[in-house]
Amino acid sequence: MxxxxxxxxxxxxxxxxxxxxxxxxxxxxxxxxxxxxxxxxxxxxxxxxxxxxxxxxxxxxxxxxxxxxxxxxxxxxxxxxxxxxxxxxxxxxxxxxxxxxxxxxxxxxxxxxxxxxxxxxxxxxxxxxxxxxxxxxxxxxxNPFLRKLGLEPTGNALDGKALAATLAGRRTTLKAALLDQKTVAGLGNIYVCEALWRAGLSPKRTAATLARKDGMPTDRCVRLADAVRDVIADAIAAGGSSLRDHIRTDGTLGYFQHSFSVYDREGQPCPRDGCDGTIRRIVQSGRSTFHCPTCQK
Structure with a gap:
């Protein structure tokens, strides 16, 4: 999709x-x-x-x-x-x-x-x-389709504090929380995997661990908010990932998929400087998750 x-x-x-x-x-x-x-x-x-x-x-x-x-x-x-x-x-x-x-x-x-x-x-x-x-x-x-949507990841509204407020107390995995459209609107499997890698966070981490007891963001939460905004901005600038059916309206394809760090790169070396890990694929809630277990904690 x-x-x-x-x-x-x-x-x-x-x-x-x-x-x-x-x-x-x-x-x-x-x-x-x-x-x-x-x-x-x-x-x-x-x-x-x-x-x-x-x-x-x-x-x-x-x-x-x-x-x-x-x-x-x-x-x-x-x-x-x-x-x-x-x-x-x-x-x-x-x-x-x-x-x-x-x-x-x-x-x-x-x-x-x-x-x-x-x-x-x-x-x-x-x-x-x-x-x-x-x-x-x-x-x-x-509108029923729009009223429960979360923060847009393309503007200044998504920051560490706002993200912490949506993750506080949630015992689900971080991957599942980010795929929930009530958390961040418009995020899907590809860019969640990419944002988590950029932030150095495990997709299996409990979402609530990114908010302090007083509801304020941890450093990890700030990193993740920045990573989500950055990966979406980079993908838009490149014209979208263009996997399978997606094309631009002028008939050409975007090529952000050439810049994927973890998505669909199972078995390949982690591209993070100084990391000697290997990209792995796991299944969470029926969806493939690509991550580096060495540098994503």
């Missing part, structure tokens, strides 16, 4: 085509994806201008001029592509195969940009695990 950096990469790729464009019409080629598409979606969006394209955790947020917001989740294999009269195919060289089968083009947005260029933004999803919802801007924070 795409993680936050992948979704942010998609948002930035769609932004030039979608922001300030008018939605002339919307085609919904099936009634549902993971969930039913919003009732009356075609009529609700037609004629509206897109004021902004935002993101909350792994959700794309299309903000309209009437105060409505279309939320989009990519699920396992969802992707967007932009087509205009000059390019009917998505350009780019692909490291991993993705669907170009129009049978999986489930939602098509017909847009008219401010400069008069007509474009189509097409949502393709072979596995149909993505979904869309409509809500108002005023109701966004209370």
């Amino acid at each position: 795409p993680e936050l950096p992948e979704v942010e990469t998609v948002r930035r790729g769609l932004q030039p085509a979608m922001e300030n464009a008018r939605i002339d019409s919307v085609e919904t080629r099936r009634p549902d994806l993971r969930f039913p598409l919003p009732e009356g979606m075609e009529g609700a969006l037609a004629g509206r201008r897109i004021e902004a394209l935002g993101r909350r955790a792994k959700y794309l947020l299309v903000e309209l001029d009437n105060g409505q917001v279309l939320g989009c989740h990519l699920g396992m294999s969802g992707s967007f592509r932009v087509e205009d009269p000059e390019a009917s195919e998505t350009p780019g060289a692909f490291r991993h195969a993705r669907s170009k089968d129009s049978a999986h083009d489930h939602v098509v947005f017909h847009l008219m940009s401010a400069d008069g260029t007509a474009r189509r933004v097409i949502y393709n999803d072979p596995r149909r695990f993505g979904f869309m919802f409509l809500t108002s801007r005023e109701s966004l924070d209370g």
